[in-house]
Amino acid sequence: MDLLKTLGSIGLIPVIKLNDAADAVPLCRALADGGLPVAEITFRTAAAEESIKRVAAELPNVILGAGTVLNTEQVDKAVAAGAKYIVSPGLNPKIVKHCQAIGVPVLPGCSSPSDIEAALELGLKTVKFFPAESLGGLQYIKALAAPYTDVTFVPTGGISEKNLTDYMKFPKVLACGGSWMAKDDLIEKKDWGGITKIARQAVQLVHGFDLIHIGINETSADGAIAAAKTFERLFGWTIKDNNASTFAGTIIEVMKPTGRGKMGHIAVGVNNMERAVAYLASVGVKFIEETLSGKAVYLDMEISGFAVHLLQK
Numbered sequence: 001m002d003l004l005k006t007l008g009s010i011g012l013i014p015v016i017k018l019n020d021a022a023d024a025v026p027l028c029r030a031l032a033d034g035g036l037p038v039a040e041i042t043f044r045t046a047a048a049e050e051s052i053k054r055v056a057a058e059l060p061n062v063i064l065g066a067g068t069v070l071n072t073e074q075v076d077k078a079v080a081a082g083a084k085y086i087v088s089p090g091l092n093p094k095i096v097k098h099c100q101a102i103g104v105p106v107l108p109g110c111s112s113p114s115d116i117e118a119a120l121e122l123g124l125k126t127v128k129f130f131p132a133e134s135l136g137g138l139q140y141i142k143a144l145a146a147p148y149t150d151v152t153f154v155p156t157g158g159i160s161e162k163n164l165t166d167y168m169k170f171p172k173v174l175a176c177g178g179s180w181m182a183k184d185d186l187i188e189k190k191d192w193g194g195i196t197k198i199a200r201q202a203v204q205l206v207h208g209f210d211l212i213h214i215g216i217n218e219t220s221a222d223g224a225i226a227a228a229k230t231f232e233r234l235f236g237w238t239i240k241d242n243n244a245s246t247f248a249g250t251i252i253e254v255m256k257p258t259g260r261g262k263m264g265h266i267a268v269g270v271n272n273m274e275r276a277v278a279y280l281a282s283v284g285v286k287f288i289e290e291t292l293s294g295k296a297v298y299l300d301m302e303i304s305g306f307a308v309h310l311l312q313k
């Protein structure tokens with residue numbers, strides 16, 4: 001898979017500032033343990049180059065990038081140390097061209113239509129959007145994205161667990177960057193367990209796994225309608241009859257005799273179908289290809305007799 005696609009399937013890039021290179025490996029290991037095998041180590045400190053070297057040598061599975069890269073010398077240092085991609089706060093054509101010449105993906109910061117057009121001119125289709133929240137956040141990205149249909153964004157700056165979900169729902173957001181996953185005080189205290197916990201919470205927010213509805217298997221179409229009517233009579237959940245099932249409200253779906261699962265099924269909502277499928281595949285889940293539509297797909301497994309499908313929120 002190409003690197004930007006991999007970053008997109010993870011959906012998050014922890015932005016890391018290290019004063020001591022000795023913290024680099026334990027920090028990146030803590031993030032990976034929480035489900036984030038990815039890091040952008042920034043050239044904001046003198047420890048950046050050595051930190052990148054250590055992570056590249058000891059944690060080869062981490063998708064390792066260098067951030068706050070301000071000149072081509074830093075590009076060369078970062079790449080020699082083992083960085084696989086370069087991130088810069090602004091759009092510096094010299095840096096972009098140099099990265100392209102040596103075949104290293106680059107995410108330059110863009111903050112305006114002019115920046116995006118300069119990036120397009122340089123052959124880029126994915127850019128960092130920085131500083132995201134100060135510029136107007138998601139609302140601004142949506143306006144910015146409208147004329148440039150092929151461009152995807154990596155918003156960074158002011159993103160945290162508080163606003164991540166909204167960014168993740170917008171399909172033009174490839175991934176979000178942020179330092180909240182590698183907080184200075186936790187690094188200082190070497191609280192690697194605390195960092196793993198934040199990473200794990202962030203991964204959950206990326207996908208937004210939620211219970212959307214429960215599917216009950218009925219043996220006849222009439223039985224399905226009768227069951228749904230019972231929910232309506234008792235709880236006021238309005239019925240809606242479809243070809244394959246009858247809904248009572250949005251949370252009960254009574255299946256006519258076609259329902260998957262021994263007992264029925266559970267629908268789990270996700271922020272972004274492609275990203276959720278990539279994540280679940282990475283933890284060993286297989287999917288039933290024939291059930292794949294743009295909005296839903298069944299997992300190739302049952303949990304206590306229940307089939308499970310994902311549903312795009």
Ligand code: 3PG
Binds near residue numbers: 067130158159180
């Ligand atoms: C960066 O270098 O990309 C940003 O400073 C990270 O922004 P944040 O600290 O607000 O997450």
